[in-house]
Amino acid sequence: MIGLGLGGWMADFGEYLAVDAVLHDGRTGMQAHNEWPALWAKLNREAVEETNKLGEVVFFTRSGFTGTSNYSTLLWNGDQNVDFSLADGIRSAIYGSIGAGLNGMTFSHFDIGGYTTAKEFGLVRSQELLLRSAEFAVFTSFFRTHEGNQISSNVQWYTNGTVKAFAVQARYFALLADYRKTVGKESVAAKLPTMRLTSLVFPKNPVPVPFDQYMFGNDLLVAPVYLEKTTSRSVTLPQLPAGEKWVHIWTGVEQAGSQTLDVQAPLGQPPVFYRSNSKFVGTFEKFIVAARDDDIAIVGNFDADGSIVAVAAAAAVDDDDDDDDDDDDDDYDDDDDDDDNDDDVDGDDDDTGCHLKKNFWIK
Numbered sequence: 001m002i003g004l005g006l007g008g009w010m011a012d013f014g015e016y017l018a019v020d021a022v023l024h025d026g027r028t029g030m031q032a033h034n035e036w037p038a039l040w041a042k043l044n045r046e047a048v049e050e051t052n053k054l055g056e057v058v059f060f061t062r063s064g065f066t067g068t069s070n071y072s073t074l075l076w077n078g079d080q081n082v083d084f085s086l087a088d089g090i091r092s093a094i095y096g097s098i099g100a101g102l103n104g105m106t107f108s109h110f111d112i113g114g115y116t117t118a119k120e121f122g123l124v125r126s127q128e129l130l131l132r133s134a135e136f137a138v139f140t141s142f143f144r145t146h147e148g149n150q151i152s153s154n155v156q157w158y159t160n161g162t163v164k165a166f167a168v169q170a171r172y173f174a175l176l177a178d179y180r181k182t183v184g185k186e187s188v189a190a191k192l193p194t195m196r197l198t199s200l201v202f203p204k205n206p207v208p209v210p211f212d213q214y215m216f217g218n219d220l221l222v223a224p225v226y227l228e229k230t231t232s233r234s235v236t237l238p239q240l241p242a243g244e245k246w247v248h249i250w251t252g253v254e255q256a257g258s259q260t261l262d263v264q265a266p267l268g269q270p271p272v273f274y275r276s277n278s279k280f281v282g283t284f285e286k287f288i289v290a291a292r293d294d295d296i297a298i299v300g301n302f303d304a305d306g307s308i309v310a311v312a313a314a315a316a317v318d319d320d321d322d323d324d325d326d327d328d329d330d331d332y333d334d335d336d337d338d339d340d341n342d343d344d345v346d347g348d349d350d351d352t353g354c355h356l357k358k359n360f361w362i363k
Helices: 036-050 090-102 127-137 163-175 177-190 281-292 322-329
Strands: 008-011 058-061 074-076 214-216 220-222 232-237 246-248 259-264 272-275 297-302 308-313 353-357
Touching (some): 008 036, 127 163
Antiparallel strands (some): 297 353
8 A cells, every 4th residue: 555655544443353263373362352453553553664654654543452552653433423422422532532542542533423324223424413523623633534334324524515614624624733743743752642631731720620621732622512402511721820811712712710611612613722822822813813704604503303404605605606506505415315404594693503604715
């Protein structure tokens, strides 16, 4: 693969060593079972190192054991369900990534939108889930989608009405390129994860911080939205040194530390705060500009089951070829769906709507 010019791959599985197998050193599969994932990661890394491509090629693994963190260039959380569940949905990706960091994995990520689909049991990906997991991925090390195991049953990033909303999140991810690169280098040098349990950054914080929020590097506090049909969530801000404030990345509003707030979280804008003394303030302020610009407004409304009735680019988008985009209001519709997804977006700014404002890169 490297010889063909590929820049990375999924080093899948690694945990399915047959228990009755016999290895070259005489051990059985049962005896070598736990070490096998580490050996699999080591094999992939050796291929990268022997071709002098370390730093250029990335492979990601899902299985692990003691020693895996020495070899795997990137962890992925495996096959999440396409739902909001704690058991194996988007919420589990939060805990999985933070937990992996505590176990020595510097870089980790997840499938945006999840993977495991079972239409026959009503387990299919909604637009809300796809976009909520995309906005979460913006503030991580890696931004990667997966169509899932039943592609036609799931809303995809390329589904009509979802493309522009997803593009906004992809551009937000790109905005953090310099910060992400710095966090990565610092994390490798300090042997810390990029997604950090809050207590790793604030070990003496007097206010208990929930495990479902984290620090991305030392300067960004992230509180992903993991509940369906939710437009706000509770956030605990750790205590900061004197003279320092937490700044809401979407509005620029400053907050003191050592408090818990209910923070508005419209679709596309999860609660994220940065430290006012960060050397990346200029980068973070670009999000404020993006959120206030009206060139693009992505509007969505939740239906009764928590999916989004429609997501559409507002008419304010000033494109020469917008006449060809009339279908962008359509919700995802597979062959077996009814016609109940044709509701128009009214654009009202009520508490059930979701707004992503500004993407000054889309032309």
